[in-house]
Amino acid sequence: GAGVSQSPRYKVTKRGQDVALRCDPISGHVSLYWYRQALGQGPEFLTYFNYEAQQDKSGLPNDRFSAERPEGSISTLTIQRTEQRDSAMYRCASSLAGRDVVHGTDTQYFGPGTRLTVL
């Protein structure tokens, strides 16, 4: 596609419900990142994939958060038993560079985000 797409763009859910957020990266991009952005703050790293392999999940806040990218393209971030503190903008980013990147010179392109509101 032309850019990173995310769906849904807005999600309102009740506390305790599970939600699944989808990210469709730029075609050919092998790296995919999930970030969370609070209002007035910069994005905060959650997790990262190279192809289908989850390389780093150190930013996931707790075990209610999980992510997958089973075929190395589309990714889903799942939040179980949502809490009000999970309310935020969830952003996905993708980049060309994967295992071949040296010194982190790949550029991450961000999607429009999913605004999650937990009531």
Added chain:
Amino acid sequence: GQNIDQPTEMTATEGAIVQINCTYQTSGFNGLFWYQQHAGEAPTFLSYNVLDGLEEKGRFSSFLSRSKGYSYLLLKELQMKDSASYLCATSLGGAGSYQLTFGKGTKLSVIP
């Protein structure tokens, strides 16, 4: 860990030059990015510095001093459309993770 500091807000006049500073304290630092984010939109890449010195790209330039843990973004000939948040971010690089660690962003308001 990483600690990134940048001013919260700045105001500048259309046509002027503005410099947005960023200081960082990080272990395993590899490179520094600047992103622009208009209100309600996704961050978009502006520049990347891995070596000391100035990188110029049109009206935007970015400078890095690794020894001082310091970077700045220079915006020349300011236009109203440059009103946005400017995010400084560090990259760790190396094997495994290229996650970006962002500062809180500097909200720039360009006034006539």
